[in-house]
Amino acid sequence: xxxxxxxxxxxxxxxxxxxxxxxxxxxxxxxxxxxxxxxxxxxxxxxxxxxxxxxxxxxxxxxxxxxxxxxxxxxxxxxxxxxxxxxxxxxxxxxxxxxxxxxxxxxxxxxxxxx
Amino acid sequence: xxxxxxxxxxxxxxxxxxxxxxxxxxxxxxxxxxxxxxxxxxxxxxxxxxxxxxxxxxxxxxxxxxxxxxxxxxxxxxxxxxxxxxxxxxxxxxxxxxxxxxxxxxxxxxxxxxx
Numbered sequence: 323x324x325x326x327x328x329x330x331x332x333x334x335x336x337x338x339x340x341x342x343x344x345x346x347x348x349x350x351x352x353x354x355x356x357x358x359x360x361x362x363x364x365x366x367x368x369x370x371x372x373x374x375x376x377x378x379x380x381x382x383x384x385x386x387x388x389x390x391x392x393x394x395x396x397x398x399x400x401x402x403x404x405x406x407x408x409x410x411x412x413x414x415x416x417x418x419x420x421x422x423x424x425x426x427x428x429x430x431x432x433x434x435x436x437x
Numbered sequence: 438x439x440x441x442x443x444x445x446x447x448x449x450x451x452x453x454x455x456x457x458x459x460x461x462x463x464x465x466x467x468x469x470x471x472x473x474x475x476x477x478x479x480x481x482x483x484x485x486x487x488x489x490x491x492x493x494x495x496x497x498x499x500x501x502x503x504x505x506x507x508x509x510x511x512x513x514x515x516x517x518x519x520x521x522x523x524x525x526x527x528x529x530x531x532x533x534x535x536x537x538x539x540x541x542x543x544x545x546x547x548x549x550x551x552x
Binding site: 353 | 441443446470472474479480481482483484487528530532538539540542543544545
């Protein structure tokens with residue numbers, strides 16, 4: 323069964339802490355994404371990566387960075403967590419551009435609370 | 438700019454009732470894709486359907502059906518004879534052909550099916 327696995331389901335952090343959210347996919351997908359989900363706002367794209375070491379900003383990249391050192395792993399980093407980053411974070415992946423590139427497979431999400 | 442509007446925030450029905458979820462979109466692209474995803478309480482978004490703008494045929498898959506009307510920029514989703522397992526948040530999404538891996542999501546509609 324193909325999967326996107328997010329390492330932490332629930333996290334509680336303090337303001338100013340550095341936070342790492344990890345995501346691993348086992349489908350050999352080229353594209354990986356980090357979305358943020360908030361009530362009433364749906365999903366908003368933070369960053370995506372179309373290849374190892376390649377990344378592009380999404381719609382709301384401020385306050386976040388990403389790392390993709392290996393094809394299967396895509397990390398989201400909050401350099402200095404703030405309370406307005408309390409949210410559900412969803413990782414997704416997809417195959418090459420073309421017919422399958424925009425059919426995303428999602429992980430179960432990481433719910434982050436920043437106190 | 439692309440925009441997806443799901444005006445219904447929450448819908449509550451009794452089992453076996455039909456439920457229709459509305460989705461209205463805005464895009465300047467002449468060709469594009471439309472999607473529906475389901476997010477059950479477990480949190481993982483599940484892909485339901487992708488439709489490209491060339492194909493305005495309605496689609497039925499079991500108890501699910503989709504009505505795409507380009508003239509009104511709508512892509513509505515109907516669940517026939519709803520079941521408790523249909524309780525979830527449903528998201529409509531849109532992507533262009535040129536950057537087809539970037540999806541714009543609506544705010545989501547929460548469907549509750551009561552036994």
